[in-house]
Amino acid sequence: MDDLEHWIRLAAIPSIDRLKHQQWAELVSVADFQQLDDHQLQQLGFTAGQIQCHRAVTAQRIEHCLEWLHSSPEHHFIRYTDPLYPELLSQIKQPPFALFIKGNPALLNEAQIAIVGSRQPTATGKQVAFNFAADLCRLGLTVTSGMAKGIDGCSHRGALSVKGNTIAVLGHGFDTVYPAQHKELAMEIANSGALVSEFLPDVPPKADHFPLRNRIVVGLSLGTLVVEAALKSGSLISAGYAAEYSRELFVIPGSIYNPQAAGCHQLIQQGAKLTTCVADIIEEWSFLQNNGLSPIKDKEKNLQTGLFDDGLLANVGDEATAIDLIAERSGLSVAQVSIELLQLELAGEVAAVPGGYIRVRRA
Secondary structure, three states: OOHHHHHHHHHOOOOOEHHHHHHHOOOOOHHHHOOOOHHHHHHOOOOHHHHHHHHHOOHHHHHHHHHHHHOOOOEEEEEOOOOOOOOOHHHOOOOEOEEEEEEOHHHHHOOEEEEEOOOOOOHHHHHHHHHHHHHHHHOOOEEEEOOOOOHHHHHHHHHHHOOOOEEEEOOOOOOOOOOHHHHHHHHHHHHHOEEEEOOOOOOOOOOOHHHHHHHHHHHOOOEEEEOOOOOOOOHHHHHHHHHHOOOEEEEOOOOOOOHHHHHHHHHHHOOOEEOOOHHHHHOOHHHHHHOOOHHHHHHHHHHHHHHHHHOHHHHOOOOOEOHHHHHHHHOOOHHHHHHHHHHHHHOOOEEEEOOEEEEOOOO
16 A cells, blocks of 8 residues: 555544644654554544544545546645645644645635625625625635535636636535536536545535535635625634634625625624725735735736726826726726725825715825
8 A cells, every 4th residue: 555545544534634643643654554453543532433434444445536536637635744735724723634626736825715605695695796706806816615505606606707716615525516506617616726625535415514614715715705694604604713713704794684694794793894895805905915915915016007007097086086987987897996996095196085086196
């Protein structure tokens, strides 16, 4: 049995993570681990259930996993010791022991924003998720979500609509597409982004897998945007992970009469940032810069340079000009204009006033 097979056998043990392995890695190699008896495994901290699962891993399962890995150059197995293992993910409290990836593994180290929300969103929620994902991708961010029905799916589609990067984290192995209605979406994401799972290919979807999936979605990302969430929504689990990992939490408000917004309002009351446009996310420069976001820094520089070249500034006069009028004149979306006006305001070229923006004339 070679080293790869040993690592796959370890990856098959439920709830094993990088930190647990590091506690005994210097004492026992991955090869010697296979020779330990139950008592020795208990001494290393393994539960009876984990030991039972370890003993139940068959040669056929390992062979099936190896066949999956070797069936395509787009199939990858990334151990936590691999340089491609995402740095942000390694900082969470339960970093995955290893990841199976279908697509581009390098994307996992790109600057990401997670978008999560209801599986049964309103029409407005769907449109908001789609639009935010598209606009974030236009700025060079990667959109990460869980490929569930509802907000997750809309977020992935919004990213794909502008040929942006998107990552889907799965609560099962790659032999399954769940939900089945997302089969085509999964193919699109794999072709231009990445599908990610910590489970062996033959592991089916189970209810307790999805909170585990959520920790990876949030762990990969610098910040998490909640679009719609009821009071008992699974999205609140993701919000909890964001707080636990000290990651930024952005929340879209909704109508007080919409039960799908109740969880969002609760999060805002607890201190999450109320978010109404992409500019509300981008203006959090401190969270971007503190995380060494060089792609965003470069994008910021490009935006500021491009603003003056594009002549957007020419569409702002000495009298207050509304954002929608500036958007109409410049041919850009309102969201994009909001972001670029924010850059101009930071540069001291325009000022926000009642009714819109005015040009700042220098002496």
